[in-house]
Amino acid sequence: MTLDQPPERKPVAVPVPERPRRFLEAVRAMQGNALALLPKIAFTQAIVSGHVVRRFHMVMDPPSLKRILKDAAADYPKSEEAQAMLRPALGNGLFLAEGAHWRWQRRAAMPVFAPRNLTALTPVMTEAAEASCRRIAARPGRQDMYQEMLQTAFEVIAAVSMSEDTAIPREVAHRAIDRYLETAGKASLLDILKVPAFVPRPKRVVGKAIIADLIRATDKAVEARMGREPADPPPLLDLLIGASDPETGRTMTAEELRDNLLTFLVAGHETTALTLSWALYLVAFDPAVQERARTEAREVLGDRPAGAEDVANLPYIRQILLETMRLYPPVAILSRTAMKPDQLRDREVRAGDVMLLPFYALHRSEVLWDDPNGFDPDRFADPKAIDRYAFLPFGAGPRVCLGMDFAMQEAVIVLATMLARFRFTAIPGRDPEPVMILSLRPKGGVWLDVEPV
Numbered sequence: 001m002t003l004d005q006p007p008e009r010k011p012v013a014v015p016v017p018e019r020p021r022r023f024l025e026a027v028r029a030m031q032g033n034a035l036a037l038l039p040k041i042a043f044t045q046a047i048v049s050g051h052v053v054r055r056f057h058m059v060m061d062p063p064s065l066k067r068i069l070k071d072a073a074a075d076y077p078k079s080e081e082a083q084a085m086l087r088p089a090l091g092n093g094l095f096l097a098e099g100a101h102w103r104w105q106r107r108a109a110m111p112v113f114a115p116r117n118l119t120a121l122t123p124v125m126t127e128a129a130e131a132s133c134r135r136i137a138a139r140p141g142r143q144d145m146y147q148e149m150l151q152t153a154f155e156v157i158a159a160v161s162m163s164e165d166t167a168i169p170r171e172v173a174h175r176a177i178d179r180y181l182e183t184a185g186k187a188s189l190l191d192i193l194k195v196p197a198f199v200p201r202p203k204r205v206v207g208k209a210i211i212a213d214l215i216r217a218t219d220k221a222v223e224a225r226m227g228r229e230p231a232d233p234p235p236l237l238d239l240l241i242g243a244s245d246p247e248t249g250r251t252m253t254a255e256e257l258r259d260n261l262l263t264f265l266v267a268g269h270e271t272t273a274l275t276l277s278w279a280l281y282l283v284a285f286d287p288a289v290q291e292r293a294r295t296e297a298r299e300v301l302g303d304r305p306a307g308a309e310d311v312a313n314l315p316y317i318r319q320i321l322l323e324t325m326r327l328y329p330p331v332a333i334l335s336r337t338a339m340k341p342d343q344l345r346d347r348e349v350r351a352g353d354v355m356l357l358p359f360y361a362l363h364r365s366e367v368l369w370d371d372p373n374g375f376d377p378d379r380f381a382d383p384k385a386i387d388r389y390a391f392l393p394f395g396a397g398p399r400v401c402l403g404m405d406f407a408m409q410e411a412v413i414v415l416a417t418m419l420a421r422f423r424f425t426a427i428p429g430r431d432p433e434p435v436m437i438l439s440l441r442p443k444g445g446v447w448l449d450v451e452p453v
């Protein structure tokens with residue numbers, strides 16, 4: 001907290017009820033916001049266990065999270081119910097596959113995200129940051145930075161995934177992904193907890209219909225590139241076409257290529273846009289932090305946009321982004337299924353139990369963090385001071401986010417370029433509301449007054 005703020009002023013948070021909700025009350029609240037599931041004790045206790053139809057455990061304990069995500073990861077696969085809602089869009093691509101099929105796809109895609117390749121991808125990020133600044137400058141004043149960040153992040157992921165000649169129109173992709181996540185995500189936690197079907201669900205039209213146009217466009221992009229020489233530099237699709245399983249030598253089928261292309265578009269687009277949007281909300285919330293970040297950005301960049309060589313010289317911008325993901329983790333809850341009996345602290349875990357990993361509560365735990373609901377980027381000044389398993393915006397273990405470095409690189413470049421050029425001011429009465437559907441979105445958008453500096 002900076003000195004010129006009254007200490008009680010905190011950025012927006014999900015309201016946590018003082019007394020535990022009754023079952024139907026909780027279900028009703030969860031339909032609007034999955035984080036309404038979290039009881040007050042989730043912010044003070046290591047593990048909260050319960051029984052709806054299945055036994056479940058909410059885990060906010062770093063050593064237990066290490067066990068679930070890393071040491072015993074094979075005994076805690078992604079839960080089938082959570083997979084089911086993404087499968088119509090992502091098929092059996094990298095995000096959803098398990099076992100050997102997952103392993104070879106991960107190995108095939110990994111070189112794309114290696115540090116030397118990331119440097120080669122950076123000009124796309126710099127260009128997208130510049131384009132975003134041009135759009136913002138053309139409509140000075142009040143604007144929704146969430147919509148702007150969605151467009152910027154989509155431009156980056158589309159440009160690194162496909163060559164220009166096969167690009168999928170932004171409107172087709174964006175509209176489809178947005179509607180799909182919204183409908184697929186609703187009520188998903190109720191399914192994960194096996195709440196019976198008679199309990200009212202929000203309207204849900206999950207299925208391929210919503211994303212039919214996007215699937216068609218992606219199929220066309222794959223068809224156009226298969227059998228062709230890779231472009232220079234090769235986009236992600238061309239690298240996946242060239243990848244083969246080191247054990248069997250087999251390459252990806254057209255369907256597998258499409259599943260993975262969609263996986264990258266979906267996984268890499270909204271998450272990064274959310275981080276940037278919440279970061280802009282927070283720097284408007286705390287003008288002193290914004291000023292310090294602007295000074296850093298201007299000293300390093302002057303009037304030019306940020307590039308690969310600048311990222312290491314923008315540590316405070318990075319700290320702001322990490323603190324943003326602590327308060328508003330885009331992936332706010334993960335779920336796993338226990339396959340074997342286990343013991344986590346004093347809790348007995350039985351095969352079939354649902355494991356909920358609410359990073360939102362972990363990141364705001366009163367046991368693990370000082371002033372957990374306050375915005376203070378300085379807590380990330382020394383990354384070694386943070387327990388690896390107390391801060392998990394990208395997950396951990398073998399299924400850790402493949403795009404983690406890519407996302408951080410992109411977010412630092414875009415945020416630094418913007419702060420060097422514009423001042424962002426909060427609009428009284430227009431604070432966003434944090435609502436989790438599949439991701440943690442700012443309901444109502446991130447409306448800010450924007451002026452050039």
Ligand code: HEM
Pocket residue numbers: 078094095096106157263264267268269271272275329330331334392393394395396398399400401402403404406407
């Ligand atoms: C701030 C941005 C991002 C956040 C917060 C984020 C978060 C996550 C999390 C928490 C997981 C783990 C899911 C699980 O264990 O069940 C994950 C997996 C994944 N992410 Fe990200 N992600 C971000 C950006 C990206 C980007 C930019 C890409 C690609 C360009 C990407 C691609 C993936 C893929 C492919 C997986 C699946 C990895 C596997 O299962 O082997 N993500 N992400």
